[in-house]
Amino acid sequence: MNSINPPEALRPNLKAEWLLSDKITFLNHGSFGALPRCVFDDQTEWRRRIELDPVEIISRRRLALQDQSKNAIGSWLNMRPDDFGFVVNATDGINAVVRSLRFARGDELVTTTHVYNAVRKAMRFVAERSDAVYREIDVQLPVESPGRVVDLVTRGLTDRTRLLVIDHITSPTALVFPVKEITAECTRRGIEVLVDGAHAPGMLPLDVPSIGATYYTGNLHKWASAPKGTGFLWVHPKRQNDIHPLIVSHHYGEGFLPEFGWQGTRDLAAWLSAPRGLKFMAELGWDRIMRHNHQMAAWVQQMLCERWKVEAISPLDGRMLGSMATVRLPGRLGSMTEPEAMSLQQRLHTDFKLEVPIMQWGGLCFVRPCCQVYNRPEDYLRLAEVVTSLAH
Ligand SMILES: Cc1ncc(COP(=O)(O)O)c(C=O)c1O
Secondary structure: OOOOOOOOOOOOOHHHHEOOOOOOEEOOHHHHOOOEHHHHHHHHHHHHHHHHOHHHHHHHHHHHHHHHHHHHHHHHHOOOHHHEEEEOOHHHHHHHHHHHOOOOOOOEEEEEOOOOHHHHHHHHHHHHHOOOEEEEEOOOOOOOOHHHHHHHHHHOOOOOEEEEEEEOEOOOOOOEOOHHHHHHHHHHOOOEEEEEEOOOEOOEOOOOHHHOOOEEEEEOOOOOOOOOOOEEEEEOHHHHHHOOOOOOOOOOOOOHHHHHHOOOOOOOHHHHOHHHHHHHHHHHOHHHHHHHHHHHHHHHHHHHHHHHOOOOOOOOOOOOOOOEOOEEOOHHHHHOOHHHHHHHHHHHHHHHOEEOOEEEEOOEEEEOOEOOOOOOHHHHHHHHHHHHHHHO
């Protein structure tokens, strides 16, 4: 295996463009994103404008303003504005789909063991209320190739499977799943697919309709530099009449767009400034950003596995990674209990000024460093050293 080098910085001192404190080594872009200053200012300006003339903006100009945002987001992800609605986050998008669908006794709602826990709960809730079955396909670690995931997932489907919820990028294990290939097989077998793309926009080149799924939900607040609370739900035109937002409001029964377009009074500023985040990132260059972040994640995986002498959970060339890498913690830290894992994450922040996710999966403990353009290799070398010192 060739060793991977960390990438060159896209620009010196990029972290100054973000609001992030310079006292914290921030390796957790994946949890909630982090906002560039210019986007924060834009959102603040929108809030001010709304408060100057609330009824004019919220009642009469809302749709036109929302459409400007939808046009920018839609053209970036190749979605027709008519085919997606705004939701607050991916959890909201997932819930809107699974709680709109009707399942019969014995129908299966299927996902994998890498599912995000909130999504697991939403699927279970829906399965329980209709006497349907909730089932997880075990995709064990290490995962040797994308083809292996396709194999395991498609072999885990049955004649009773009605819906597959598949992560585009898994949360605890940070793996890019081959959603297009999995969806192709599901479509052949008449199984609907909901892709949980919470992390995908801004991490991977993304053309939503080309995946072939029936439903796709994603966040813009993680990797697209949009304010928090900016998610979307794309629904294939053939199913739009069956899917309703979680909030049933004035426009129930009038169709997908009117229903998603008004879900009660909300702060519109986040959605209205999402295009500012896209512009900021486009100016840095999406190709360069994604290449930089991916190369950093692949290097981080290799470097940490070598230093901590732990086995990688996916190929060391980084082919299953986006811009995060999940690596087993060394020594006794690799098998901590959940409260111990939470207290390690807190301790890293309090004592070492390091913000990094500690994940549990399959009874083992991992760290999931995230790579955004403001991170430098020395951030991860520090993580390596601090964790080594705590492992003994
Ligand atoms: C795979 C996956 N799905 C869903 C979510 C939920 O995202 P949100 O809290 O923005 O709804 C996350 C959050 O990290 C995630 O990783």
